[in-house]
Amino acid sequence: MIKVYESVVNYDRWINNELKSFSEKLINFKLDTPDSTYAFSATEDGFLLHAYYGKSLGEDDLGYLLKLNENPFTLKSNLREKGTFMDAKSFEYPCYGTGDYRESCLKVLDKNNMSACELHYDSYEIIKGKPSLRQKGLSVIPATFADEDEASTLIIRMVDKPLKLVAKLYYTVFNDKNVITRNVIFENEGEDDINLTRVLSACVDFDNSNYDMITLNGSWARERFVERCRLHHGKQGIDSVKGESSHQNNPFVALVSSNCNEDMGEAFGFNFVYSGNFYACAEVTQHKRTRFVMGINPLDFNWVLEPGFDFVTPEVVMVYSDEGLGKMSRTFHDLYRENLIRGYYKDKPRPVLINNWEATYFNFNTDKLIDIAREASKLGIEMLVMDDGWFGHRDSDNSSLGDWFVNENKITGGLKHLVSEVNRLGMKFGIWFEPEMISPDSELFKAHPDWAIQIKGRSMTQSREQYVLDYSNSEVRDYIYSLMKNILDSANIEYIKWDMNRQITEAGSTTLPVRKQRELWHRYVLGVYDLMDRLVTDYPHILLENCSGGGARFDAGMLYFSPQIWTSDDTDAIERLKIQYGTSMCYPPSAMGAHVSDCPNHTVGRTTPFDTRGDVALVGTFGYELDVTRIPEADRAKIPGQIDKFKKYNPLVRTGDQYRIGNMFEDNMWDAWMFVAKDKSEALLTFVQVLGRPNTPSRTIKAKGLDENKTYLVEELNLRLSGKTLMNAGISIDMYGDFSSKTYHFVSAD
Ligand code: DGJ
Numbered sequence: 001m002i003k004v005y006e007s008v009v010n011y012d013r014w015i016n017n018e019l020k021s022f023s024e025k026l027i028n029f030k031l032d033t034p035d036s037t038y039a040f041s042a043t044e045d046g047f048l049l050h051a052y053y054g055k056s057l058g059e060d061d062l063g064y065l066l067k068l069n070e071n072p073f074t075l076k077s078n079l080r081e082k083g084t085f086m087d088a089k090s091f092e093y094p095c096y097g098t099g100d101y102r103e104s105c106l107k108v109l110d111k112n113n114m115s116a117c118e119l120h121y122d123s124y125e126i127i128k129g130k131p132s133l134r135q136k137g138l139s140v141i142p143a144t145f146a147d148e149d150e151a152s153t154l155i156i157r158m159v160d161k162p163l164k165l166v167a168k169l170y171y172t173v174f175n176d177k178n179v180i181t182r183n184v185i186f187e188n189e190g191e192d193d194i195n196l197t198r199v200l201s202a203c204v205d206f207d208n209s210n211y212d213m214i215t216l217n218g219s220w221a222r223e224r225f226v227e228r229c230r231l232h233h234g235k236q237g238i239d240s241v242k243g244e245s246s247h248q249n250n251p252f253v254a255l256v257s258s259n260c261n262e263d264m265g266e267a268f269g270f271n272f273v274y275s276g277n278f279y280a281c282a283e284v285t286q287h288k289r290t291r292f293v294m295g296i297n298p299l300d301f302n303w304v305l306e307p308g309f310d311f312v313t314p315e316v317v318m319v320y321s322d323e324g325l326g327k328m329s330r331t332f333h334d335l336y337r338e339n340l341i342r343g344y345y346k347d348k349p350r351p352v353l354i355n356n357w358e359a360t361y362f363n364f365n366t367d368k369l370i371d372i373a374r375e376a377s378k379l380g381i382e383m384l385v386m387d388d389g390w391f392g393h394r395d396s397d398n399s400s401l402g403d404w405f406v407n408e409n410k411i412t413g414g415l416k417h418l419v420s421e422v423n424r425l426g427m428k429f430g431i432w433f434e435p436e437m438i439s440p441d442s443e444l445f446k447a448h449p450d451w452a453i454q455i456k457g458r459s460m461t462q463s464r465e466q467y468v469l470d471y472s473n474s475e476v477r478d479y480i481y482s483l484m485k486n487i488l489d490s491a492n493i494e495y496i497k498w499d500m501n502r503q504i505t506e507a508g509s510t511t512l513p514v515r516k517q518r519e520l521w522h523r524y525v526l527g528v529y530d531l532m533d534r535l536v537t538d539y540p541h542i543l544l545e546n547c548s549g550g551g552a553r554f555d556a557g558m559l560y561f562s563p564q565i566w567t568s569d570d571t572d573a574i575e576r577l578k579i580q581y582g583t584s585m586c587y588p589p590s591a592m593g594a595h596v597s598d599c600p601n602h603t604v605g606r607t608t609p610f611d612t613r614g615d616v617a618l619v620g621t622f623g624y625e626l627d628v629t630r631i632p633e634a635d636r637a638k639i640p641g642q643i644d645k646f647k648k649y650n651p652l653v654r655t656g657d658q659y660r661i662g663n664m665f666e667d668n669m670w671d672a673w674m675f676v677a678k679d680k681s682e683a684l685l686t687f688v689q690v691l692g693r694p695n696t697p698s699r700t701i702k703a704k705g706l707d708e709n710k711t712y713l714v715e716e717l718n719l720r721l722s723g724k725t726l727m728n729a730g731i732s733i734d735m736y737g738d739f740s741s742k743t744y745h746f747v748s749a750d
Helices: 062-066 082-086 324-339 366-379 414-424 443-447 474-490 514-538 573-583 610-617 633-655 723-728
Strands: 002-015 018-032 036-042 048-055 106-109 120-128 151-160 165-174 179-188 194-206 211-219 222-230 234-239 249-257 267-272 278-284 290-296 303-305 310-312 316-321 353-355 383-386 428-433 495-498 543-546 564-566 595-597 623-625 657-660 670-676 682-689 699-701 711-714 719-722 731-733 740-748
Touching: 002 062, 002 120, 002 151, 018 062, 018 120, 018 151, 018 165, 036 062, 048 062, 048 194, 048 316, 179 194, 194 267, 194 316, 211 234, 211 573, 222 249, 222 573, 234 249, 249 278, 249 290, 249 324, 267 278, 267 290, 267 324, 303 310, 303 514, 316 324, 324 657, 353 366, 366 383, 366 414, 366 633, 383 495, 414 428, 414 474, 474 514, 514 543, 573 610, 573 670, 573 682, 595 610, 610 633, 610 682, 610 740, 633 670, 633 682, 633 740, 682 699, 682 731, 711 723, 719 723
Parallel strands: 353 383, 353 623, 383 428, 428 495, 495 543, 543 564, 595 623
Antiparallel strands: 002 018, 018 036, 036 048, 106 194, 120 151, 151 165, 165 179, 179 310, 179 316, 194 290, 194 303, 211 222, 211 249, 234 278, 249 267, 267 316, 278 290, 657 670, 670 682, 682 740, 699 731, 711 719, 711 740
16 A cells, blocks of 8 residues: 655754754655555655655654654755765665765766766656566566556656656555565656666665675575675675676575564565676665665666666565564565466466486487386376487587577487477477577577677687677577577477576677667666567467576576576485575475486485485476486386375465475474465475484474464374464474485364
C-alpha cells in the first residue's frame, strides 16, 4: 500500500545566538508491505529525505524521523551549513558533488566536463501494478512483474535544473509479500549530451550501524559460500567487473541485526536483477549510520545520454524479514517463483534429465549417446542432454565456438536421426550452446575477427582458448541466432543449456563510436538479454537452463529467461550442501540445477553413497551426470527408486516453503532442511550426516514450519506426533557412516 500525506514539522533552532522558530511543510510517502514500512519525505526545497525502513509502523505522522531539528541544519532560507547538511542527512537518491561525500547513486559529466549534480523533488504519480523495463530501442530488462491487484508503483520525479536531467525513482510495493523493488529512469530534457558515469538503482540510509553483512562469495566449483561479518566504519562491499555476475560474488547482500539467525531477528535482503558488472556497498558513516547502495558497477562505465533519450537502470529487490534469514529467503523464493520466472515450465515439473558431460566429456558420438539414452530410458530418465562437443570440429575445448554446425563425423547420421532415435526410446532431447563465444580456431573468426570484443592494436587475452563475441552489435546477435535457429528447427529439441565460460577482457567494440565505448559492458548484457528474449519468445516450449562455468551467472536476471540454472560444476553431494545452502539464501531451490554424478567425484575425488547423492540432488531440478552404462550395477539399480522419490517430493520442493535446519558453515558434521507444503499438510525433512561420530547418542532434529495443531505421521518412523511436539522436542536421528543421509516424510494425519 502506498500512502501520501502532507504534514508540517515545527521546531526551534539557535541561529547566530538567536532562537528562531521554523516550520517545514513535508510531502510524506509511506510504503507498507504486510510486515514492513518504508518511508521518506520531500521537503519544501526539494530534498528527498529517507525516514525509515523496517518493521511495520502505525498510522502516525513520520516527519519527525527526518530529524530536521538536529544539527546540521539547512532548509529554505538558511543555507549557511548546506555542506554539512548534505553529508549528514539520509537521502533517497544521493548525488555526487554538492556536499554528500558518502557513497552516491548518481555522478555525471556535463558538456563542460563538470561532475556535480543535485536532484530535487518535482512531483509524484502512483500507478497500479508494475511497469516492465525496457530502454527505447534496446532489449527488455529483466524485472519482477505484478498485476494491478498484486502491487502498486510510486514514481517520484526528480530534476537537476542546470543539467535539465530528470530522474524518475520507481518504487513497487507488493501487497502480499514483504517486497519493495526499486529502479530509476533518467531522461535528458536538455540540448546537450550528459555522461552518466554512475547510475545506481537504490540507496537505503539506515539510522544506525549495528548490522552484520551477509554475502555469497566463492570461486569456480564453490559458488555462493555464505560469509557474515560485522559492519565497521568505512566501506565494505562486493562487486563484479567481469562482465557477468560472477563465481566470486553474487549480487546479493543481507544486512541483518546481530541477533539474526534462521528464525529470528531482522534481515534486509537486497538482490540486483542483473547479470553483468554490479556494485554493492555498505558504508558506515561518521555519524555511525549505514548507507547501503546497489546497482551497475560504475567502474569503467559511462553512458552518453543524448537529448531526448532515456536510460533505464535494472532493479533492486528489497526484502524485509522480522523472523530471520529463513523468512527472508522464503520471501525471495515466492517472489521469484511467482513474479520473475516465466514461461511454459514456470509451474511445471521439469523432466528428469541425463547430461553426458561428466559421462564422456568431448569423447562421444551418436552410438555412445544412444547407448546412454537406451539404458537411461529403461530406468525412467526422461531426457538426454548432449553437452559440449557436437559442432564444428570440437574434440576439446580449443576450437569451433561460433560454428554452430553439426559435426557429422561424431553425430553420424545427423542430428535429426539422433534426436529421432532418442525420441523413439521415449525420451526428450536437449542440446548445449555457448552462444556468446568465438574460438580463434573457428570459421566464424576467420570470416569476422572484428566480431570479438577487443581493443585494436592490443593483444587479445584468451581464456579457455576463446574470445567473447561483441553482443552490443546486433549483426553479431542476428547471425548467431540464425545458426541456433537452424539447429533448433532441424530436430525435435526440447531443452537448451546456455553456457558461458569466460569473462570479458580488453572491453572494446569495433562498431561502437569512440564516445560510446564505455557503454559496452552494459550493452553486452542487454545484447545477451535480447537474444534470450528472442529465444524464449520463438520457442516457448523449450526448457532453457542457464549455466556459466557452473554457477557464475546464477542471478535473478537469468531467472527471468530460464526457470533453472546450473548451480555449480561441483556435483559432489557434500560440497553441494554448502553451495545449495548459500544459493537458497536468495534463489528458489526449484531453480537449482542439481544432478547425481559418479564417484569418485570428478572435482573433489570424494566417494559418497549413491543415496546421499540422490537426496541432495532432490533439492533442485534433479537429473544425472554420469555414464549410466558404466556405473556399478548396485547404483544403477537405485535409479528407478530415486526417480520415484523425486516424483513424490518434487512438488514440495517446487511449491513449498524451505526451512533450513543445519548449516555446514557453522557445524560441518551434519546438515538438514525441510520443505513444507503451503497448506502444512505434508513435509519432507532431509538429514545428512557429514561425518559419523563414535559412541555418541543420537541427534535430536527439531522440525520447522509445521502446523503445531496438526498431528503428523512420520512415515519412516511410524510415529504419530503433533506439530507442536515435532517442532519443540523433535525426532531422534541415529546414523552410522560418513556422508550418509535419511529422508522423513511428515503427512498430516488429522
Ligand atoms: C561448463 C559447464 O558448467 C559444464 O557443465 C559443461 O557444460 C562445460 N562447460 C562444457 O564445456
